[in-house]
Amino acid sequence: MLALTENVTEIVKKLADEVPxxxxxxxxxxxxxxSMxxxxxxxxxxxxxxxxQDGATVYVDGQASELLADKIxxxxxxxxxxxxxxLGQQA
Known part of the structure; x- marks a missing residue:
């Protein structure tokens, strides 16, 4: 499953808080x-x-979810x- 870094979770939370x-x-x-x-x-x-993850929400469409399963x-x-x-490869 796609993993998110702390940077991304902070960006997502900030967007959700600041943009109606x-x-x-x-x-x-x-x-x-x-492409995605x-x-x-x-x-x-x-x-x-x-x-x-960590208070952030990301929606991933079905096809992208398969392509990103081992990514961060x-x-x-x-x-x-x-x-x-x-995107990077998960360790």
């Missing part, structure tokens, strides 16, 4: 089946896997306030 209508992040597979998108979300889609999601905020995410 956002309770989580959602990771979804794009139409090409190879990360976006704010207010609720899970019917086929989403719900990950809850990290993230950060740059000097301009842009959020960036990166």
């Amino acid at each position: 209508g956002i309770s989580a992040l959602r990771i979804a597979t794009e139409a090409d089946g190879q 998108s990360v976006s704010p979300a207010d609720q899970a889609a019917p086929d989403d896997v719900v990950l809850e 999601l990290d993230g950060g905020v740059d000097e301009e306030g842009n959020i960036q995410f990166a």
Whole structure:
């Protein structure tokens, strides 16, 4: 199952606290089946896997969940306030 770093859980919790209508992040597979998108979300889609870790919630669509099963999601905020995410292999 996809794991989240402390950085990501803090980003998700901050978004949920500061932006009305956002309770989580959602990771979804794009139409090409190879790329994924990360976006704010207010609720899970019917086929989403719900990950809850350290007070943060991330929804992952079914296909992405399979592709990310052995990955860890990290993230950060740059000097301009842009959020960036990166995937790594779980140890």
